[in-house]
Amino acid sequence: MHEVALVDALIAQVEEEVRRAGASGRVVRLDLSIGRLSGVSVDAIRFALELLAPGTIVEAAEVEIRQPSAVARCAVCGHCAEIDQIPVHCPRCGSPEIVVEGGRELLLESIELEESSP
């Protein structure tokens, strides 16, 4: 996908959130959620961070990435399962009528700043 564009947007967003909170100091940790069906590669996000983070507010941040799964529910037999890929057929009854929920998150969950000295 376009992980470099995503990381670029992410850094701008972190800067804005920190400014809006009236805070200052280095960002030491970022928590992100990248759903397993979002089409975004976590490895490519980490690579883009290596490229783009130096010289920015997130330069020293440890980045934690949660990868929520999606849930697939069969509309015919009601079978539910956590999935990493959209299944073609229900594994229990074989029906193709499957409803998929979640797994598409692309979220900046939280930002942790260095404790500023008084």
Place this chain on the structure above:
Amino acid sequence: MKIIAAKKILKANEQLAEANRAAFNAAGVLVVNMVGSPGSGKTTLLEALVAALRGRMRIAVIEGDIAGSIDAERMEAIGVPVVQINTEGACHLDATMIAAASRGLELAAADCLVIENVGNLVCTAGFDLGEHVRLVLLSVTEGDDKLVKYPAIFRGSHALVITKCDLLAHVNFRVERVAADMRRLAPDAPVFQVSAARNEGVSTLADWLIQRRP
């Protein structure tokens, strides 16, 4: 200090997309984001749609390409107001580009703005442009497995157009398989079969678009 953000990473794009949509609604313009692989027939379908809608809908076009203005020239040749965006390497259009490009068009003089996105089944899925309808194209020569392989773009689309159907006799492409995969990914999205070369199925799609006007 911890800041709980819980915000979408593409929030800036989404906010701008919403602003675009509000401007399009105010102008009474139906906006269609046309996506599909390079060579899936986006520009050719657009030419056929312009002809099918002549006298019923005034169409304006934003062409998105990495380089060149070949598609914009094709639109100019059939008398359609057009703005060309060159992304210079970027693999998708975003809401900022559409905000800028739409200022170059007289929206009040159009009923429908078609945005022809960069040919790409992956990256275009992630960026809301402020459209009302995302139309995804799949040509029969690409193969019938693409919905399984690139689900995100199909999952977020409002209709699927199977193009180059005049070639169905020559390729191993199961329309029913694609229709079943689309029902799974986007249960409410209709599936159209067209051949722009033979002008088949285009008027059905044109009628559907007319009903989508805001």
